[in-house]
Amino acid sequence: MKKLDKGAAAKEREGAKPARGPGFEAKRMEILRGAAILFAENGYHETSVNMLSEKLGVSKPVLYYYAENKDDILVQIGQISLDMLRAAMSRAQKAQLSGVGKLRHFFTAYTEIMCSDFGRCFAFVDQKVVSAEARAENSAGRRVIEAAIREIIVEGQSDHSIAQCSPEFASRALFGAFNAIPRWFKEGGEFDAREVAEVYIDLFVTGLGR
Amino acid sequence: MKKLDKGAAAKEREGAKPARGPGFEAKRMEILRGAAILFAENGYHETSVNMLSEKLGVSKPVLYYYAENKDDILVQIGQISLDMLRAAMSRAQKAQLSGVGKLRHFFTAYTEIMCSDFGRCFAFVDQKVVSAEARAENSAGRRVIEAAIREIIVEGQSDHSIAQCSPEFASRALFGAFNAIPRWFKEGGEFDAREVAEVYIDLFVTGLGR
Amino acid sequence: MKKLDKGAAAKEREGAKPARGPGFEAKRMEILRGAAILFAENGYHETSVNMLSEKLGVSKPVLYYYAENKDDILVQIGQISLDMLRAAMSRAQKAQLSGVGKLRHFFTAYTEIMCSDFGRCFAFVDQKVVSAEARAENSAGRRVIEAAIREIIVEGQSDHSIAQCSPEFASRALFGAFNAIPRWFKEGGEFDAREVAEVYIDLFVTGLGR
Amino acid sequence: MKKLDKGAAAKEREGAKPARGPGFEAKRMEILRGAAILFAENGYHETSVNMLSEKLGVSKPVLYYYAENKDDILVQIGQISLDMLRAAMSRAQKAQLSGVGKLRHFFTAYTEIMCSDFGRCFAFVDQKVVSAEARAENSAGRRVIEAAIREIIVEGQSDHSIAQCSPEFASRALFGAFNAIPRWFKEGGEFDAREVAEVYIDLFVTGLGR
DNA sequence: GATGAATGAGGCTTCATTCAT
DNA sequence: GATGAATGAAGCCTCATTCAT
Numbered sequence: 001m002k003k004l005d006k007g008a009a010a011k012e013r014e015g016a017k018p019a020r021g022p023g024f025e026a027k028r029m030e031i032l033r034g035a036a037i038l039f040a041e042n043g044y045h046e047t048s049v050n051m052l053s054e055k056l057g058v059s060k061p062v063l064y065y066y067a068e069n070k071d072d073i074l075v076q077i078g079q080i081s082l083d084m085l086r087a088a089m090s091r092a093q094k095a096q097l098s099g100v101g102k103l104r105h106f107f108t109a110y111t112e113i114m115c116s117d118f119g120r121c122f123a124f125v126d127q128k129v130v131s132a133e134a135r136a137e138n139s140a141g142r143r144v145i146e147a148a149i150r151e152i153i154v155e156g157q158s159d160h161s162i163a164q165c166s167p168e169f170a171s172r173a174l175f176g177a178f179n180a181i182p183r184w185f186k187e188g189g190e191f192d193a194r195e196v197a198e199v200y201i202d203l204f205v206t207g208l209g210r
Numbered sequence: 211m212k213k214l215d216k217g218a219a220a221k222e223r224e225g226a227k228p229a230r231g232p233g234f235e236a237k238r239m240e241i242l243r244g245a246a247i248l249f250a251e252n253g254y255h256e257t258s259v260n261m262l263s264e265k266l267g268v269s270k271p272v273l274y275y276y277a278e279n280k281d282d283i284l285v286q287i288g289q290i291s292l293d294m295l296r297a298a299m300s301r302a303q304k305a306q307l308s309g310v311g312k313l314r315h316f317f318t319a320y321t322e323i324m325c326s327d328f329g330r331c332f333a334f335v336d337q338k339v340v341s342a343e344a345r346a347e348n349s350a351g352r353r354v355i356e357a358a359i360r361e362i363i364v365e366g367q368s369d370h371s372i373a374q375c376s377p378e379f380a381s382r383a384l385f386g387a388f389n390a391i392p393r394w395f396k397e398g399g400e401f402d403a404r405e406v407a408e409v410y411i412d413l414f415v416t417g418l419g420r
Numbered sequence: 421m422k423k424l425d426k427g428a429a430a431k432e433r434e435g436a437k438p439a440r441g442p443g444f445e446a447k448r449m450e451i452l453r454g455a456a457i458l459f460a461e462n463g464y465h466e467t468s469v470n471m472l473s474e475k476l477g478v479s480k481p482v483l484y485y486y487a488e489n490k491d492d493i494l495v496q497i498g499q500i501s502l503d504m505l506r507a508a509m510s511r512a513q514k515a516q517l518s519g520v521g522k523l524r525h526f527f528t529a530y531t532e533i534m535c536s537d538f539g540r541c542f543a544f545v546d547q548k549v550v551s552a553e554a555r556a557e558n559s560a561g562r563r564v565i566e567a568a569i570r571e572i573i574v575e576g577q578s579d580h581s582i583a584q585c586s587p588e589f590a591s592r593a594l595f596g597a598f599n600a601i602p603r604w605f606k607e608g609g610e611f612d613a614r615e616v617a618e619v620y621i622d623l624f625v626t627g628l629g630r
Numbered sequence: 631m632k633k634l635d636k637g638a639a640a641k642e643r644e645g646a647k648p649a650r651g652p653g654f655e656a657k658r659m660e661i662l663r664g665a666a667i668l669f670a671e672n673g674y675h676e677t678s679v680n681m682l683s684e685k686l687g688v689s690k691p692v693l694y695y696y697a698e699n700k701d702d703i704l705v706q707i708g709q710i711s712l713d714m715l716r717a718a719m720s721r722a723q724k725a726q727l728s729g730v731g732k733l734r735h736f737f738t739a740y741t742e743i744m745c746s747d748f749g750r751c752f753a754f755v756d757q758k759v760v761s762a763e764a765r766a767e768n769s770a771g772r773r774v775i776e777a778a779i780r781e782i783i784v785e786g787q788s789d790h791s792i793a794q795c796s797p798e799f800a801s802r803a804l805f806g807a808f809n810a811i812p813r814w815f816k817e818g819g820e821f822d823a824r825e826v827a828e829v830y831i832d833l834f835v836t837g838l839g840r
Numbered sequence: 841g842a843t844g845a846a847t848g849a850g851g852c853t854t855c856a857t858t859c860a861t
Numbered sequence: 862g863a864t865g866a867a868t869g870a871a872g873c874c875t876c877a878t879t880c881a882t
Contacts (some may be wrong), residue, residue: 038243043254045337060866061858071855100419125335128253153418163420169409169852170418178391184382199379207417208380209310209365210373234869238850269847280873307863441865463758465675469852478869481854490852520839546754548673573838583840589829590838592814593807600806619799627837628783629730630793630799679877689843691879700877 028066031056044125051100060118070193074125075134082141084113089148099156102199110178111197120182148170239274241266246287246331254335260418284335285344291332292351299358309366314411321407330392356381387407428459448486451476456497456541464545468543494545495554500560503544504533509568519576524621531617566591658696661686662739666707666751674704704755705764710716712771713750714743718724729786734831740808741827750812
């Protein structure tokens with residue numbers, strides 16, 4: 001919230017890092033995952049840095065060794081989530097499938113990601129808390145993916161696997177519906193994420209009519 | 211010695227009130243509406259009581275004259291929203307329409323409500339901040355409406371206006387999709403809420419397939 | 421979400437503490453002593469946390485590092501005072517003295533304690549401000565000491581060093597009289613606490629009659 | 631605490647009053663008595679003006695009609711208490727009794743007063759909260775009475791009804807002991823205030839020795 | 841004479857963050 | 862590389878008090 005130069009930090013993470021040992025990345029992931037779980041469960045503001053340090057079993061300064069800020073933690077979680085989503089999109093795009101096939105392919109992966117530790121946090125925690133800069137980066141990432149989905153829909157309309165409809169609206173309805181899944185999904189329940197995704201896709205493809 | 215029981219306040223609102231003149235209700239609504247707008251725009255935690263009092267043009271104690279708490283403001287906004295939703299559901303249920311017709315009827319109203327000042331706040335702000343008791347009441351309200359939708363779906367399946375599908379999943383997908391509308395909807399844009407609702411319903415009814 | 425249970429804090433002080441280095445105890449005592457002086461001088465409610473932090477030369481959060489609450493400060497002061505009183509009583513009970521000798525022994529120490537920084541605060545500040553739980557603990561401590569005094573009186577009546585009289589009333593009169601001493605006693609005045617105690621005891625033993 | 635001109639108010643109460651109806655004095659007493667009970671029971675700071683108005687069944691502005699201030703309420707209670715004490719002292723001084731007889735006479739009345747509604751408040755509530763001016767007046771009142779007691783003691787020493795001892799210390803011990811009575815005294819218990827006073831006086835006169 | 845509504849000022853508490861060791 | 866201790870800033874809330882009606 002008092003962004004001095006967050007950009008520097010973010011860039012640093014992918015640039016000339018200051019001599020970080022081999023365990024660094026593993027520990028960083030461990031911390032981020034723990035934080036993601038807590039943020040998703042309790043909410044970002046309801047999870048104090050104190051609580052993080054206690055529940056993660058590390059001292060507060062350690063947290064500041066792995067993240068610039070409290071919200072940098074959230075930013076990093078978002079980056080990881082977006083990376084996963086981008087990879088999923090990439091795989092879908094490369095798949096030898098019809099438009100609707102790619103849609104199904106992507107949203108299955110999307111559901112799995114959004115029900116994972118990182119994804120749940122990404123889905124639940126409002127990005128309003130992070131710096132404008134980081135938020136912009138995040139939004140850009142999302143937008144790229146949404147654009148890709150619209151393109152897939154258009155593609156499906158070309159190959160006649162998807163009906164004529166507004167790609168904008170369809171994309172929004174799809175993301176809206178799928179984003180809400182982690183809100184009620186319980187790991188280890190009757191269905192796993194993959195199955196839920198299948199049902200949802202079928203619903204969207206078939207429609208409720210008749 | 212401080213907060214004994216939050217619930218007492220909520221109950222008080224419908225119980226033995228400490229003498230309230232006319233005008234109270236109007237001012238209360240004015241304050242709640244202003245707060246709802248700010249909460250929806252900036253986020254609950256990002257909107258301090260100070261900010262509320264400044265932007266609403268009242269002193270801080272006034273807020274505490276109309277609400278027990280900062281989160282009671284949110285609770286009251288939720289109650290108003292739920293009341294509107296319940297009324298909408300009631301109208302839909304009473305309408306002389308097929309299942310799909312009732313669905314369309316309800317979700318049109320739903321969209322309008324969720325795009326209103328109160329509804330946007332209700333849609334955006336996580337109820338994690340409110341007391342367990344109030345949250346339970348809120349959840350119960352939502353669940354009643356969700357159950358009613360599932361019933362309407364079943365009804366539609368009986369009257370053959372809705373295809374065979376899991377009412378649970380369909381209901382969740384519908385709410386997920388519609389809940390996300392206020393996240394991008396802009397008042398005064400190309401479409402009004404009613405029109406967006408139409409498009410969405412068509413999408414859901416027709417399906418993306420073929 | 422705010423104050424769940426005050427008692428947890430008190431218990432924590434003797435339980436699983438969050439890692440406290442040496443120096444902690446000394447600083448804690450320093451803060452408590454300063455607070456005790458201010459509370460005794462100005463009154464508990466008249467001494468704001470702001471004032472405490474200013475006069476003690478520490479920032480406000482530091483106070484909350486050493487105490488849960490404003491009233492936990494008072495509670496801790498009470499615990500220290502009670503510990504001193506218990507120790508004094510223990511010494512008096514073990515002394516090889518007649519009943520009246522033990523009485524004299526205890527109330528001399530009592531006076532010294534009640535005229536000390538901690539004792540004055542303990543004597544002056546009404547425990548009405550602290551949580552029911554802490555107040556109960558405090559009262560229990562007092563009652564144990566009062567019971568011990570009654571026992572000493574009975575003992576003195578057995579060994580004929582104390583006249584027949586109601587131990588309950590005698591004990592109450594004694595504590596009442598001695599508790600009031602710090603209200604007028606000035607350190608460095610004509611008499612020191614020990615001497616005042618002597619005079620009081622003589623008065624009580626000899627009586628005003630004849 | 632923000633004494634503008636409390637003196638004016640106090641004086642006004644005994645001077646040219648602004649046309650107050652006949653019921654004024656009765657209602658004033660009723661309010662003061664109720665406040666005294668609440669202050670004694672809950673403490674001055676723990677009793678908000680809101681609570682006063684609720685429990686006394688009058689609106690807040692009414693309280694400000696009968697008292698300048700919250701602490702003026704306390705001041706008035708103090709004045710009433712002091713008036714009672716002064717009257718009691720006056721009666722004791724005029725009685726045709728030995729020194730010790732006057733002592734007994736006064737402290738019996740003193741106990742009754744201090745166990746009454748007004749007296750309990752006077753005994754329990756620290757005058758630290760009232761304006762310097764009012765506190766001075768109050769202290770002066772107390773001091774006059776204490777001086778009178780010392781004089782009675784001297785008188786008793788002259789008429790050989792009281793033993794040689796320091797009148798200062800004796801007076802302080804007496805007031806200390808008697809002031810504490812309302813702290814444990816319960817109306818309607820085994821003893822009434824008069825009887826408690828008798829026992830205490832006997833204790834003080836006879837002494838604990840032998 | 842009474843009250844619903846309003847307020848300035850200040851209270852207590854906690855948060856994210858840093859630094860000396 | 863780690864931590865106990867510290868802090869500036871800000872948060873929510875409540876109090877005694879007053880006025881327009």
